[in-house]
Amino acid sequence: MLARFFGVGEDELGRVKENSYAVAAVPKKSEWADVPRLAIGASAGPGSLADGETVFDTIRFSNRWLRTMGLQPGNLSTIVVSGDSMEPTLRDGDEILVDRTLRPRRDGIHVVRLGDGLLVKRLDTARSGVIVLISDNAAYPPVECVPQDVEIIGRVVWKGGRI
Secondary structure, eight states: OHHHHHTSOHHHHOOOOTTSHHHHTSOOGGGEEEEEEEEEEEESSSOEEOOOOOEEEEEEEEHHHHHHTTOOGGGEEEEEEESSTTTTTSOTTOEEEEEOOOOOOOSEEEEEEETTEEEEEEEEOOSTTOEEEEOSSTTSOOEEEOGGGEEEEEEEEEEEOOO
């Protein structure tokens, strides 16, 4: 496969035996789930407007890992974080995996829609009749909302980003 990719003869790369570890370690495509990357960002700051949910790429996750996490590929998407209000947990430019499975409201980091803005915030649902949107960055004050004003898009279950 490498020889074909590089346009050289296999003898230039050396031969790999069919029963070698290198050949056996190549996973089958069915072992992976392609999760859509959406061309929208969740603001970790004052809020961003969602222009739509255009898929521009995918990120591949292991089906086995998704199962151990209790996640269904059809309920997942990834988006980019913009802003610094969730630092140090989430940084500007981080990619987050969002589980859109319908669940009861609970604490944790979620992507939410507040008015026209799409936010990534930590939710505090302890007080009856109030949802508090909390930024991990102390420079941003908590925002108290009535539950009807907050649409929970999904729970953040993974992040990736530059070191």
